[in-house]
Amino acid sequence: MSLQNEEMEVIIKVKRFSQDKGSWWQEYKLKVDRFTQFTEALRRIKTEQDPTLAYRAACHMAVCGSCGMKINGEPRLACKTLVIDTVKKYGSNVITLEPMDYFTPVKDLVVNLDDFYERMYKVKPRLYPSEEVLKGEAEHRLKPEDQRMLWKFAQCIWCGLCVSSCPSVRNDPEFLGPAAHAKGFRFLADPRDTITEEREKILLDSAWRCTYCYMCYNVCPRDVEPVTAIKKTRAYTKLAKVKSPVIETGEKHTQAVFESIFESGKLEEAKVYLSTYGVIGSLRDMIYLLQSGKLKYALVKEKPVENISEVRKILRGE
Known part of the structure; x- marks a missing residue:
């Protein structure tokens, strides 16, 4: 059989959850080919076998960040992960799907992301331009070298995988988390922004709470490298007028x-x-x-x- 026509039967074990029953494992069998993503596998399970199965997915192309989950214990985007590739990687046609760690499950693979969004909004994730620009009396220009530096950190899709795998988030409630720092630094380092001092107050203490375990680096599906954003944020410490004990x-x-x-x-x-x-x-x-x-x-x-x-x-x- 050619690779293009490669097919196999897999067993997908889903860790399910409901408010009434708690957690339990359920198995589903289906045939997949070399193009089958886990979002497609879940869609087929839901439409052909079990309409009660709950999961999140939208774009199916690693842009929306909706389908974060643990695949064989590894935080991944379901749309970016092929079923057959996973079988080959682990040497087994039995695959486990679980909701992301840290977040409270709502139903099956769907988790409550309220805490994640609160962290993201704390860093004020938008540009604050000058009054002249707002009045239409001037325009902001961004140099190519500044754009190249900011571009990586602007690629965060708010999927939550880095936070779900971060031990510092679990151990230190004052740590904003890797995703928030990636987004925060994207604006902290933007020369067009006008609230740099306020951003420093929000980000600096938290940046020094990171333990550099590099889990966020390993699991990010967009190669954002949140830990690099945290390191670069620490460089702003010399500008801080007031420094916390942690700093x-x-x-x-x-x-x-x-x-x-x-x-x-x-x-x-x-x-x-x-x-x-x-x-x-x-x-x-x-x-x-x-x-x-x-x-x-x-x-x-x-x-x-x-x-x-x-x-x-x-x-x-x-």
């Missing part, structure tokens, strides 16, 4: 990492930790290290790497 701690940590590498060419974690949090702030962890017998490793003095002078040249930008 101050983050700056200390960054400086400590720089000094550690500058002195030894290595990341001396114990030294960085002490420089960041101070002796008092580190006391609880030092007691734990002492009790576990690991304190001796924290006190090891690292020897500089060979050619440390070359490392220092790089850090100085020479």
Whole structure:
């Protein structure tokens, strides 16, 4: 059989949910070909086998962001994922579909996105032009180099996959989340915008709460790289007139990492930790290290790497 005519039978196990019954798994069998997307598979299940199945989908071309879900445990857009490709990737014709993590399920694969939209609107996701432009007395021009830099972060389709996979969102309610930061930076860095200082107040503290786990980078279906937006947002810290304790701690940590590498060419974690949090702030962890017998490793003095002078040249930008 040619690849163009490739067909196979698959078993799609859907984690269903209803307010009355809670969660349960249900299996569906269907034949697919090499062009069948998961949105198409779900449409066929709903129309041919089970009209009670609930899911979201609209554009079927990775633009609207409606069909985010977990496919074999991996956050994906159902319209951008082919069924046969998934079978080949995992070596099994049994595939699981689940609602996105973090968000509260409403019905089957549909989740409540109110929290996600609240985070997105907190960053004021639109351009605030000058009064002259609003009155028609002037126009804003965007240089090609500025457009190229902003374009990546303007591609966010609000699908929520990055937030569903982000541990910092779960652990820190003050963290706005990767999608909000991508959208926020798109306007923070836009030279036509007029509320830069207000945006800094909204974004900076949250940016220093990201742990750089790169899950948002891995799951984004549009290659937006929200973590890059967060890194670029942190660069605005030097302009901030008021800095929160989180920002101050983050700056200390960054400086400590720089000094550690500058002195030894290595990341001396114990030294960085002490420089960041101070002796008092580190006391609880030092007691734990002492009790576990690991304190001796924290006190090891690292020897500089060979050619440390070359490392220092790089850090100085020479």
